Amino acid sequence: MAQVMNTDESTRKDWEELIERTLNADKSRGTQYILLKSAQLVGLALCIFVKKELVESITNVEARVCKVREASPPLGLNGQLD
Numbered sequence: 001m002a003q004v005m006n007t008d009e010s011t012r013k014d015w016e017e018l019i020e021r022t023l024n025a026d027k028s029r030g031t032q033y034i035l036l037k038s039a040q041l042v043g044l045a046l047c048i049f050v051k052k053e054l055v056e057s058i059t060n061v062e063a064r065v066c067k068v069r070e071a072s073p074p075l076g077l078n079g080q081l082d
């Protein structure tokens with residue numbers, strides 16, 4: 001179960017940067033995306049990107065990682081992202 005609590009966030013951050021660079025690579029579109037929220041549970045990462053011009057109209061964003069009780073045998077993805 002220690003794996004759930006000891007997740008390496010550097011990998012998630014690398015993915016966030018790669019996705020953001022990819023979304024913003026085509027300057028001809030005139031749209032820029034930014035990371036609004038992200039969460040990670042072991043090998044699963046949730047990243048929410050929004051158009052920069054829409055950020056001010058977005059309110060009440062919440063994220064929560066819920067760990068499910070320990071299972072026997074221990075499972076890697078035993079939780080949820082809400």
